Amino acid sequence: MKRLLPFIIILAVLGIALVSAWYFTRTIPAPTTASGSQSQQPSSRGSQATQTAAEPVAKGAPGAEPAHVLGPANAPARLEEFGDFECPPCGLFHPILVEMHKEFGDKLQITFREYPLVPTHQHALAAASAAEAAGMQGKFWEMHDLLYDRQKDWKTQFDVRPVFEGYAKEIGLDVERYKRDLISDYVAKRITLDGSRGHSLGVTGTPTVFLNGVEVPFQSLQADQLRVVIQREIDSAGKR
Amino acid sequence: MRRTWLYGTAALLALLGLADAIYLTVEHVTGQSVRCTIITGCSEVLSSSYAVVAGVPLALIGGAGYFGAFSLATLAVFGYRFAATLLMPLTVAMFLVSLWLIYLQAFVIHAFCQFCLFSALITLLLLVVTLVSRRL
Numbered sequence: 001m002k003r004l005l006p007f008i009i010i011l012a013v014l015g016i017a018l019v020s021a022w023y024f025t026r027t028i029p030a031p032t033t034a035s036g037s038q039s040q041q042p043s044s045r046g047s048q049a050t051q052t053a054a055e056p057v058a059k060g061a062p063g064a065e066p067a068h069v070l071g072p073a074n075a076p077a078r079l080e081e082f083g084d085f086e087c088p089p090c091g092l093f094h095p096i097l098v099e100m101h102k103e104f105g106d107k108l109q110i111t112f113r114e115y116p117l118v119p120t121h122q123h124a125l126a127a128a129s130a131a132e133a134a135g136m137q138g139k140f141w142e143m144h145d146l147l148y149d150r151q152k153d154w155k156t157q158f159d160v161r162p163v164f165e166g167y168a169k170e171i172g173l174d175v176e177r178y179k180r181d182l183i184s185d186y187v188a189k190r191i192t193l194d195g196s197r198g199h200s201l202g203v204t205g206t207p208t209v210f211l212n213g214v215e216v217p218f219q220s221l222q223a224d225q226l227r228v229v230i231q232r233e234i235d236s237a238g239k240r
Numbered sequence: 241m242r243r244t245w246l247y248g249t250a251a252l253l254a255l256l257g258l259a260d261a262i263y264l265t266v267e268h269v270t271g272q273s274v275r276c277t278i279i280t281g282c283s284e285v286l287s288s289s290y291a292v293v294a295g296v297p298l299a300l301i302g303g304a305g306y307f308g309a310f311s312l313a314t315l316a317v318f319g320y321r322f323a324a325t326l327l328m329p330l331t332v333a334m335f336l337v338s339l340w341l342i343y344l345q346a347f348v349i350h351a352f353c354q355f356c357l358f359s360a361l362i363t364l365l366l367l368v369v370t371l372v373s374r375r376l
Contacts, residue, residue: 002318003318005318006314006315006317006318006320009314010310010311010314010315013255013258013307013310014307017258017262017303017307020262021262021265021266021303024262024266024270025265025266025269025270084276087276088276089275089276090276117276117277117278120276120278121276204277204278205275205276205277205278206275206276206277207275218270218275219270
């Protein structure tokens with residue numbers, strides 16, 4: 001028995017190691033519909049055009065109002081992204097979200113929240129401000145798309161201000177006004193409010209995505225998996 | 241007798257290293273390592289090209305190394321002399337790889353990953369314990 005004991009111990013450790021690795025790597029099931037959660041009940045008033053009428057998609061502190069929203073407030077699938085324009089995985093997630101928006105149309109509502117990871121990403125705050133300043137002229141999404149699409153171009157620059165001003169010009173903003181808005185309290189406040197909302201929801205990284213109030217695991221933020229999760233929300237809303 | 245204790249310690253250290261390596265492998269496989277977070281920023285280390293060797297996550301290779309060290313140390317505790325002999329070159333190799341990885345983190349990637357540093361500390365302790373046991 002004593003001769004076998006070390007081999008038994010070794011095999012046991014190997015077994016435990018493999019089982020624990022398997023346990024943690026198995027695909028975390030995508031969130032099922034949080035039954036009974038009022039947060040996903042589309043507001044009957046929400047069909048009005050005003051974005052402020054939309055209920056917050058997830059619980060937590062309110063973010064900046066009006067939020068940057070694509071799609072109707074009464075969409076069965078309501079997605080809220082906390083993003084950082086300088087974060088590479090957010091940049092990779094952007095085309096996936098564009099694809100989802102095209103595919104699901106009015107069935108999917110997309111909200112973007114600023115979550116610049118300031119000390120690590122030196123230009124993240126400047127990028128968030130640029131998008132918010134563009135938002136003040138009604139072109140948030142245009143700037144949002146440009147910032148993500150050209151992330152690689154500006155990320156490594158020392159001074160990003162002229163680059164972003166160039167983008168502002170490109171999307172047809174009043175550049176002088178954009179430059180004033182960039183340093184306004186309004187822009188700063190919006191970013192802080194979105195950040196507080198993220199903080200209250202326990203967001204620690206980007207991109208963090210909530211779908212109808214439930215966080216979508218990071219590893220499910222691939223087009224094929226996200227599509228399934230969104231479709232599931234739409235289907236379950238149809239049954240109600 | 242003291243030697244048995246030392247090999248026992250080595251086995252425990254290797255277990256800690258194994259747990260660390262499993263954690264890192266899971267992070268790597270699930271993609272958490274490439275996410276940007278408040279604490280670590282984009283985990284430059286785990287998402288760097290150095291985190292993969294010929295398509296295999298480095299953390300997994302580390303896990304295999306620790307498992308090997310654990311097996312040899314356990315066998316050594318039970319008096320298998322060949323295991324004690326083999327443990328030495330393995331720990332030396334693991335320590336050298338750790339040194340290389342610290343060099344990469346400090347001078348090439350310019351970012352440190354706590355769990356990788358923990359692994360390096362474990363290999364250092366493993367080396368010390370193994371060296372001492374050989375001297376006895």
